[in-house]
Amino acid sequence: xxxxxxxxxxxxxxxxxxxxxxxxxxxxxxxxxxxxxxxxxxxxxxxxxxxxxxxxxxxxxxxxxxxxxxxxxxxxxxxxxxxxxxxxxxxxxxxxxxxxxxxxxxxxxxxxxxxxxxxxxxxxxxxxxxxxxxxxxxxxxxxxxxxxxxx
Amino acid sequence: xxxxxxxxxxxxxxxxxxxxxxxxxxxxxxxxxxxxxxxxxxxxxxxxxxxxxxxxxxxxxxxxxxxxxxxxxxxxxxxxxxxxxxxxxxxxxxxxxxxxxxxxxxxxxxxxxxxxxxxxxxxxxxxxxxxxxxxx
Numbered sequence: 001x002x003x004x005x006x007x008x009x010x011x012x013x014x015x016x017x018x019x020x021x022x023x024x025x026x027x028x029x030x031x032x033x034x035x036x037x038x039x040x041x042x043x044x045x046x047x048x049x050x051x052x053x054x055x056x057x058x059x060x061x062x063x064x065x066x067x068x069x070x071x072x073x074x075x076x077x078x079x080x081x082x083x084x085x086x087x088x089x090x091x092x093x094x095x096x097x098x099x100x101x102x103x104x105x106x107x108x109x110x111x112x113x114x115x116x117x118x119x120x121x122x123x124x125x126x127x128x129x130x131x132x133x134x135x136x137x138x139x140x141x142x143x144x145x146x147x148x149x150x151x
Numbered sequence: 152x153x154x155x156x157x158x159x160x161x162x163x164x165x166x167x168x169x170x171x172x173x174x175x176x177x178x179x180x181x182x183x184x185x186x187x188x189x190x191x192x193x194x195x196x197x198x199x200x201x202x203x204x205x206x207x208x209x210x211x212x213x214x215x216x217x218x219x220x221x222x223x224x225x226x227x228x229x230x231x232x233x234x235x236x237x238x239x240x241x242x243x244x245x246x247x248x249x250x251x252x253x254x255x256x257x258x259x260x261x262x263x264x265x266x267x268x269x270x271x272x273x274x275x276x277x278x279x280x281x282x283x284x285x286x287x
Contacts, residue, residue: 060185087235089234146201
């Protein structure tokens with residue numbers, strides 16, 4: 001079971017490209033029709049330097065370009081089948097647009113047991129910077145691990 | 152798009168419904184999101200993990216809520232967006248996303264609003280509960 005010794009652990013930084021084709025696939029999957037995301041000219045006339053990304057897409061970029069998207073689970077010996085997503089947050093500091101190259105740096109910030117050890121809640125925070133070194137976002141997730149409990 | 156300058160506490164500025172979640176949608180989202188956890192697309196894996204069937208990615212549901220949010224608020228005006236995943240979203244769920252103005256305030260010279268956000272299924276069960284802070 002994951003314990004407090006995991007707090008402070010960091011993982012291999014992930015570099016991700018905001019590519020227009022992959023973004024379009026995401027938009028199509030979600031039935032997104034907002035012209036800001038689909039039409040670069042519409043985005044520019046609304047004041048963006050290029051097409052912006054939807055508010056949850058940072059989470060996808062980190063997973064898509066990670067050499068091992070489940071590195072953190074493997075490193076902490078967590079079975080993928082026992083993982084649920086508990087909470088997710090994004091704090092945005094600067095726009096992210098198509099063409100950007102982002103770097104994600106993640107670390108474990110908390111480990112807590114719930115329901116008499118049946119669940120372990122793991123907090124992971126990620127700082128996101130762009131190709132200019134600007135700090136564009138901070139994301140935070142809580143992973144819930146369903147532990148095997150002897151009955 | 153909503154006229155954000157004139158919003159008031161209690162206004163519902165986010166409201167959108169989505170078609171029923173299909174297995175096909177989960178497969179597409181698996182590829183589109185980079186979240187390849189088989190629990191969302193492989194029924195054998197889901198059953199072995201103790202679930203009756205595959206179920207939606209939490210982040211697929213949050214993406215629907217995000218889409219509902221940016222229908223009303225331009226993405227560059229969103230300062231933060233957070234949710235708690237309150238319940239698993241099953242196949243066939245028809246989601247309704249809503250957001251109401253909870254608070255108006257000023258931060259570092261910028262007028263902002265805090266929105267209370269929910270996503271519910273067609274039975275009214277809350278799947279996501281969260282909030283966003285936007286510049287108005």
